[in-house]
Amino acid sequence: MMDERSESVLPHVDLPTSLLEGLVSGRMPHALLLIGPVGPASIARVAARSLAQRLLCANGEISLAEPCGSCPSCVQFASGTHPDYFEVTDAPIRTGDVEAVQRWLVTKGHSGKKVYLLEGVDTMTGVAANRMLKTLEEPEANVYAILTASRRQTVLSTIRSRAFIYELAAPDAFRSSDHDVIPKLQALLGDTENDSFDGFVEKMIRWTEMWLLEREPTLLLAARWQSYCEQVPATDSLMFLAEWLRDILYSRIGASQRRFRDWENHILRFAPILEVEQWANAVQIVLDSRSRLQSHVVALLNFEQMCIRLREVSN
Numbered sequence: 001m002m003d004e005r006s007e008s009v010l011p012h013v014d015l016p017t018s019l020l021e022g023l024v025s026g027r028m029p030h031a032l033l034l035i036g037p038v039g040p041a042s043i044a045r046v047a048a049r050s051l052a053q054r055l056l057c058a059n060g061e062i063s064l065a066e067p068c069g070s071c072p073s074c075v076q077f078a079s080g081t082h083p084d085y086f087e088v089t090d091a092p093i094r095t096g097d098v099e100a101v102q103r104w105l106v107t108k109g110h111s112g113k114k115v116y117l118l119e120g121v122d123t124m125t126g127v128a129a130n131r132m133l134k135t136l137e138e139p140e141a142n143v144y145a146i147l148t149a150s151r152r153q154t155v156l157s158t159i160r161s162r163a164f165i166y167e168l169a170a171p172d173a174f175r176s177s178d179h180d181v182i183p184k185l186q187a188l189l190g191d192t193e194n195d196s197f198d199g200f201v202e203k204m205i206r207w208t209e210m211w212l213l214e215r216e217p218t219l220l221l222a223a224r225w226q227s228y229c230e231q232v233p234a235t236d237s238l239m240f241l242a243e244w245l246r247d248i249l250y251s252r253i254g255a256s257q258r259r260f261r262d263w264e265n266h267i268l269r270f271a272p273i274l275e276v277e278q279w280a281n282a283v284q285i286v287l288d289s290r291s292r293l294q295s296h297v298v299a300l301l302n303f304e305q306m307c308i309r310l311r312e313v314s315n
């Protein structure tokens with residue numbers, strides 16, 4: 001049910017500090033409303049699932065913000081089969097969805113806690129919202145409701161008044177575990193005096209058009225990318241491509257933070273062409289190719305495989 005692969009390239013979302021403090025001290029509210037972009041692979045969904053997993057994690061005392069990722073609960077959660085977690089992600093939420101949550105709530109739990117996610121409560125039908133109010137008004141011990149909405153104002157006041165509201169922060173555009181990446185990216189983006197990457201973004205834009213709009217053959221796409229590597233080392237070129245596609249992905253999920261801000265019009269032009277999952281897969285494919293290059297696979301062959309996989313994603 002949950003695609004771990006595509007989520008790994010998504011922004012890490014910082015949960016609000018006040019929320020984390022409540023979590024640790026056992027003062028976690030029974031209903032909370034996270035405000036941020038909603039939908040598949042969105043910031044709000046990433047944050048909601050991370051929080052749910054953290055709540056159910058058997059090693060919850062180890063880290064403030066992160067679930068441990070390895071206890072039986074975390075493993076079940078990652079496989080999408082945790083019996084104490086229930087999510088409704090088919091907006092708009094209907095009465096039938098609320099009834100399904102209520103039926104699940106009365107079943108016997110496994111871990112002593114239950115967590116459910118209602119995504120996009122701002123699009124809930126009025127009847128469904130009324131049905132939900134009773135459950136929110138009379139919370140049971142160790143049951144946690146995580147609600148998400150793209151905007152605070154569009155959530156019914158009756159729902160809002162029963163939940164603690166947290167605004168999700170946009171991801172940090174320059175967060176990266178690869179310390180080598182940031183100075184090169186800043187050079188690419190023209191933030192430093194280094195001009196060795198001049199014009200490379202325009203080449204990537206042209207290449208993206210050839211891939212998605214003109215649908216050039218994959219071998220031609222690979223050869224074109226190879227020619228770009230006369231200017232930029234091959235592994236750097238793929239790092240730039242991954243960051244470029246990631247920016248388009250961020251735009252597709254509604255995150256405003258961009259690295260390629262100066263090329264916003266192109267990002268907005270490309271973003272609707274693919275679905276979120278497809279962009280996420282594309283980023284992953286480029287990152288995979290970059291790791292293969294680092295283990296000395298011949299560049300052109302590697303680019304060809306990458307382009308074939310990218311073509312499959314965009315078909």
Ligand SMILES: [Zn+2]
Binds near residue numbers: 056059067068
């Ligand atoms: Zn765990």
